[in-house]
Amino acid sequence: MSSETPTAERKLTISSLFGNFELVVAILLGVVSIVTAYASFQGALYDSQMAGSYQVGSNLSTEAESLYLEANQQFVQDTGVYNRLTELTVEIESSDPATAADAQAKYDVLEFQAVSEEFGAAIANAAELTANDPEFYYSPLDDEDYQDFLFSDYADTKANAEAVIKEGDSFNSYSDQLELYTVLMTISLFLLGIAAVVRQQRVQWVLAGTGTAIFIVSAILTALVPFVSL
Secondary structure, eight states: OTTHHHHHHHHHHHHHHHHHHHHHHHHHHHHHHHHHHHHHHHHHHHHHHHHHHHHHHHHHHHHHHHHHHHHHHHHHHHHHHHHHHHHHHHHHTOSOHHHHHHHHHHHHHHHHHHOOHHHHHHHHHHHHHHHHOTTSOOOGGGOHHHHHHHHHHHHHHHHHHHHHHHHHHHHHHHHHHHHHHHHHHHHHHHHHHHHHHOOOHHHHHHHHHHHHHHHHHHHHHHHHSOOOOO
16 A cells, blocks of 8 residues: 555646646736737737828828929029019110110019019028129029028928838838737747647647747737837
8 A cells, every 4th residue: 555655646746737737838828818919909000000100101292292393383483583683684774764764664563573572582682692792693593591481391391201201110110020929929829739738748848838938038029119009
């Protein structure tokens, strides 16, 4: 009877360890499943954020191009007006009083009707610079304040579009990372599931250990991805 007791105790211990192992694997399967679902959900949210950012960025890019075309059209128009004003300036200096008076009248009307306040300031500034530095011709069309007046809205909108698209790229990167971590945790689930059904203890520990290691690494990497809410 005494010789049978250690054997029975040994069988009981092995059976308890086996039962505990299955319990541990079951708990791990539950934990891995929850974290996998979290990673998948976060990835879906990042996909949504990415799509929204790309849409907004695309709309802003379209708006920026429209603003550029509008500004460039005004620039071309102002160029024509300035060329005409330059021609009239030459005529104003004519020795013929009638020609000079007619040219001055045309100049005044054209300046009043077609020259904006900003472009008028650029013309005055260029004229002053040219007078102070006769060896160099200053064009009002190159005036920085005038250029900023025409194209600042375009530049701001374009920069905003690029920033939003860049944000969309970061969302896409996070989504790709979470997709990879989800795949790794799915592999972990597979290994833990196999470990739960095989009967060779050594194989069980190898499968469970490998699956747990993959999960721990994936879970840590998933936690490093910023949380995004609905």
